[in-house]
Amino acid sequence: EADIYQTPRYLVIGTGKKITLECSQTMGHDKMYWYQQDPGMELHLIHYSYGVNSTEKGDLSSESTVSRIRTEHFPLTLESARPSHTSQYLCASSVPTGRGEQFFGPGTRLTVL
Amino acid sequence: QKEVEQDPGPLSVPEGAIVSLNCTYSNSAFQYFMWYRQYSRKGPELLMYTYSSGNKEDGRFTAQVDKSSKYISLFIRDSQPSDSATYLCAMDQGAQKLVFGQGTRLTINP
Numbered sequence: 001e002a003d004i005y006q007t008p009r010y011l012v013i014g015t016g017k018k019i020t021l022e023c024s025q026t027m028g029h030d031k032m033y034w035y036q037q038d039p040g041m042e043l044h045l046i047h048y049s050y051g052v053n054s055t056e057k058g059d060l061s062s063e064s065t066v067s068r069i070r071t072e073h074f075p076l077t078l079e080s081a082r083p084s085h086t087s088q089y090l091c092a093s094s095v096p097t098g099r100g101e102q103f104f105g106p107g108t109r110l111t112v113l
Numbered sequence: 114q115k116e117v118e119q120d121p122g123p124l125s126v127p128e129g130a131i132v133s134l135n136c137t138y139s140n141s142a143f144q145y146f147m148w149y150r151q152y153s154r155k156g157p158e159l160l161m162y163t164y165s166s167g168n169k170e171d172g173r174f175t176a177q178v179d180k181s182s183k184y185i186s187l188f189i190r191d192s193q194p195s196d197s198a199t200y201l202c203a204m205d206q207g208a209q210k211l212v213f214g215q216g217t218r219l220t221i222n223p
Contacts, residue, residue: 006156031209040121043157043201043213058210090156100145100205104156 003027006091006105013081014113021076021108023091032074033102035090036060043090049074081112116140119202119214128223132189136202136214139183143204143212146178148187151199151216160200161187192221 004025013019025032030051035043035058045058049068063085064078074093078085088109092102119136126132134148145164149157161176163169163185169176175188185204189196202214 040215040218042117042119042215043211045210048210092156094209100203100207100209100211101147101159101162102203102209102211103159104149106156107154109154 004091004093004103004105006089006108008108009106010109010111012111012113015080015082017081017112019078019081019110021089021091021110023074023076023105024072025074025093025103025105026072027093027103028071029093029103030071030096031094032068033092033094034058034064034066034074034076035092036062037088037090037107039088047076081110083112086110086112114139116212117202117204117214120217121215123218123220125220125222126192128192128194128221130192130221132192132196132219132221134187134189134200134202134217134219136185137183138185138204138212140204140206140212141180141183142206144207145205146176146185147203147205147211148174148176149201149203149213151201153198157201194221194223197221 034047044060046062047066091105094102148161151157166180173190177186199216201216203211
């Protein structure tokens, strides 16, 4: 079982608040990813990182930002949350070889009122 | 047109049935094919991984890839209520950026 953790699991906040979603992994994986998933819909890649100090935007435009100061930690920040940000956010990491397997955390379900 | 198409279901079958889940894709550069299982309010977990065309079996699960038809399948034999989940196909062309299908919601009825 993959060791990748996300906190909080559930978050309900008001519009305009700044939030940070935490993601940590203990596997030493260089590659980490953030996905957004709405109910019944596919996962959309919003950010990824191939190592420390490396971050890239994914295929789905997002107002969130990420940082990668340590290998094991890949937090996602929303400076000013809006109701349109309500979604499930999933963090993943992958092995360094090119096989493509990604391991997911349990997700953070965010609701912005 | 989406790169990966997957029927969202829902699909409901009796316990013990053989389940067939499928995805089609348009990008011929995809080389790695995965199936993930996602229980309600959980993150996806990797179920099966295959490279290129062919079959791979793991217990009650068989993954099949037909690159000529751009079609992949997941078969579940002797289905159990604990198999009830959403099944997502995912594909990668080697850049380790996965493209996911929409997921098929499966219910196994006791």
